[in-house]
Structure formats: C-alpha cells, structure tokens
Amino acid sequence: MLHFPSANSAAHRPSDRDVAILCGLLDDDVWAFSNCRVDAPGKPVAEIDWLFYNVRHGTLMVSEWKGFPQRVVSATDTGEPWRLDGGMAVPNPIEQVSRQLDAVRSVLRAEILPQHFPAFDPQQLLLMQSVYSPQVDGGTAIERIRWGKVYGSLPALAAVISNSTSRSPLVMSEEGARLRLATALCALFRTTSPAEVKAKLRGSLVGGDTDFVQRISAIHRQIAALHVELADLTLAAQGSVSVQPRAAATKTAPAPVSPALTEHQRMNAHLAQSFHGVNGNSDAAAKALAKAWKLVLADPLLHGETGISVSLFGSVGTPLVKQHHGSLPKVLGMPLRKWCVMQARAAGMKPLDVPGKPSNIRVR
Numbered sequence: 001m002l003h004f005p006s007a008n009s010a011a012h013r014p015s016d017r018d019v020a021i022l023c024g025l026l027d028d029d030v031w032a033f034s035n036c037r038v039d040a041p042g043k044p045v046a047e048i049d050w051l052f053y054n055v056r057h058g059t060l061m062v063s064e065w066k067g068f069p070q071r072v073v074s075a076t077d078t079g080e081p082w083r084l085d086g087g088m089a090v091p092n093p094i095e096q097v098s099r100q101l102d103a104v105r106s107v108l109r110a111e112i113l114p115q116h117f118p119a120f121d122p123q124q125l126l127l128m129q130s131v132y133s134p135q136v137d138g139g140t141a142i143e144r145i146r147w148g149k150v151y152g153s154l155p156a157l158a159a160v161i162s163n164s165t166s167r168s169p170l171v172m173s174e175e176g177a178r179l180r181l182a183t184a185l186c187a188l189f190r191t192t193s194p195a196e197v198k199a200k201l202r203g204s205l206v207g208g209d210t211d212f213v214q215r216i217s218a219i220h221r222q223i224a225a226l227h228v229e230l231a232d233l234t235l236a237a238q239g240s241v242s243v244q245p246r247a248a249a250t251k252t253a254p255a256p257v258s259p260a261l262t263e264h265q266r267m268n269a270h271l272a273q274s275f276h277g278v279n280g281n282s283d284a285a286a287k288a289l290a291k292a293w294k295l296v297l298a299d300p301l302l303h304g305e306t307g308i309s310v311s312l313f314g315s316v317g318t319p320l321v322k323q324h325h326g327s328l329p330k331v332l333g334m335p336l337r338k339w340c341v342m343q344a345r346a347a348g349m350k351p352l353d354v355p356g357k358p359s360n361i362r363v364r
Contacts, residue, residue: 025158058169307362
C-alpha cells in the first residue's frame with residue numbers, strides 16, 4: 001500500500017499499528033489517502049478518514065473509521081442511530097460517509113477527471129463507501145444497507161479494497177501518469193507524498209519501461225532469426241541448397257522471462273503498434289484506431305468474463321489523439337462505444353451488451 005498521510009501536522013493520524021496492518025494486506029497498487037480535507041463548492045467541508053484508490057482495478061472507496069466505547073449491537077441503514085451495548089444510541093456513520101462520498105465525487109469530477117481522465121464520462125464515476133469499527137463483531141446485527149458495507153476487521157476491509165471491480169473503472173492511460181496523478185490527488189486532498197512513496201512510483205515506471213524495451217528487443221531478434229530460417233527453408237524446399245538447423249541462432253538471443261502482460265498493457269501495446277509512425281492527420285488517426293480495435297477484437301486475452309472494456313480502450317487511446325484532435329469522439333465522428341460496436345459488426349462479429357457493465361461489449 002502506498003500511504004499518503006495528511007499534510008496538516010495537527011490533524012488526527014491513523015495508528016501506526018493500523019497502517020502497518022494495511023500495508024501488510026494491500027499491495028502498492030492501492031493508494032491510501034488518510035485524514036483528507038475536501039472542499040467541494042456548495043458543500044460543507046468534509047473530513048475523510050480514508051480514501052482508497054486501487055489503480056489496477058480503477059476502483060475508489062471512501063471509508064469512515066469509528067471507535068466506540070462499547071461493542072456495536074446493531075448497525076442500521078440511514079435514518080436510524082446505531083446501538084451499543086447498554087442501549088446507548090450513537091449517530092449513524094453510514095449517513096456521515098454518504099455525505100463525504102458526495103464531496104469526494106464532486107471534486108474528482110471537477111478537478112481530476114478533466115485533466116487526468118479526459119475520455120472518462122464524469123457521470124459514470126462510481127465510488128464505494130464503507131464503515132470500519134473494531135467494535136463490530138460476529139454478534140452485531142447489521143441491517144441490509146443499501147449503499148456501502150460495515151466491517152469489523154481490517155482483513156475483511158482490505159479484501160474488498162483489493163478485489164472489487166467496477167463497471168466504470170477509473171484506469172490510468174499510461175504508467176507515466178501515476179506520479180502526476182498522485183501529486184494532483186495529494187494537492188486536492190491536502191495530503192503528502194513521502195519520499196519513499198515517490199521513489200516507488202518512479203521506480204515502478206522505470207522498471208516497467210525497461211522490461212518492455214527488453215522484451216520488444218528480444219521479440220525483434222527472434223523475428224529476424226525466424227525470417228532467416230524461413231528463407232533457408234524456402235530454398236531447401238525448391239531443392240537448391242541444403243539447410244543446417246538454426247537452433248544455435250535462437251540460443252544466442254533467448255527471450256527473457258517476463259510476467260504476463262496485464263489487460264492495460266496489452267491494450268496499450270495494440271494501440272502503440274497501430275499509431276507507430278502516424279502523423280497528425282485526423283484520417284490517419286482514425287485509421288490507426290480502427291487497426292488497433294481490430295487487434296483488440298482478435299486478442300483472446302482481452303475477452304474476459306465481462307467482455308472487452310471499451311472505456312479502457314478509450315482511456316489508453318485518448319493521449320494518442322488529444323494533442324492534435326481533442327477527443328476520440330471528434331476523430332471518430334460519434335461516441336466511442338457506438339463506433340466500437342459498428343467496427344465489430346463490420347468485421348462480421350455480433351457485439352452484445354454485458355449486463356452490469358455498460359462500457360463493455362462481448363463479441364462472438
């Protein structure tokens with residue numbers, strides 16, 4: 001977990017123990033902003049205990065942490081107080097976190113999406129909400145809560161942060177955007193980025209780029225060796241020469257072992273390949289997008305259980321065209337999803353909607 005604590009030295013701080021537990025449960029794809037101050041226009045200033053952003057899954061969660069003098073007997077939805085042992089009634093934290101979520105969503109739409117996610121529809125921004133209290137246990141009666149969840153243990157909360165997905169994921173278009181986005185979020189929520197966190201963000205970028213370069217170089221070496229072998233085999237088939245096996249050639253340049261590419265990396269690779277050498281001409285950009293989308297349609301590893309993510313294709317493709325043309329819909333002459341569906345049909349496929357995933361399509 002990458003922790004961005006409050007910039008206000010007088011602000012309440014989470015306990016070192018809780019932070020250590022979360023760091024042990026969450027990997028560095030989870031950014032955690034603690035004790036944030038949110039100034040949303042037209043809304044009261046909101047004090048946020050925790051905002052979690054899973055950059056891999058594109059999910060966000062606002063989490064209110066509560067400590068009570070006795071165990072929680074009943075946790076209810078909005079409109080009713082919570083009850084503690086002994087009959088004490090306490091203000092409902094679900095109502096509090098709901099107000100906080102409204103403030104966070106408002107500032108993200110106004111300050112972050114236009115600059116860092118220009119292709120993302122602000123109305124599709126989804127956030128989860130939760131309440132954590134160590135006084136909630138197995139004996140607590142938790143009413144069915146319409147929005148959000150109540151947790152009594154950090155492992156249970158961390159599991160949801162790690163594994164939850166969204167039908168409208170807020171995924172960055174490029175690895176290099178991580179540090180810029182983290183800096184912007186820190187400024188917005190009045191938190192700091194410790195030196196070790198900045199080092200990790202820079203290190204992940206450099207390491208990732210190096211891996212890509214090495215792998216691309218290895219692939220080119222393999223392709224060159226295969227072309228030579230193919231030429232020899234063609235001549236041999238014509239009976240003009242005898243051919244010695246070229247196994248040694250492949251041994252001189254073995255492909256480095258690298259982890260499987262993520263969905264984002266595969267999408268980025270298809271778009272980067274299609275836009276290689278493309279100039280600022282709008283028609284050329286549209287043709288490159290069409291070529292990239294065909295590669296995506298032909299890539300079985302991008303056809304997950306929830307289909308192909310059109311929003312991910314858009315978020316990765318936007319930086320390639322916005323410098324000259326402003327937006328994907330402007331280049332394509334229509335909304336991206338409509339265009340993707342039309343392209344799939346033109347390729348002889350049958351695109352289908354994915355229930356619960358409005359930005360995804362499934363093809364067959």
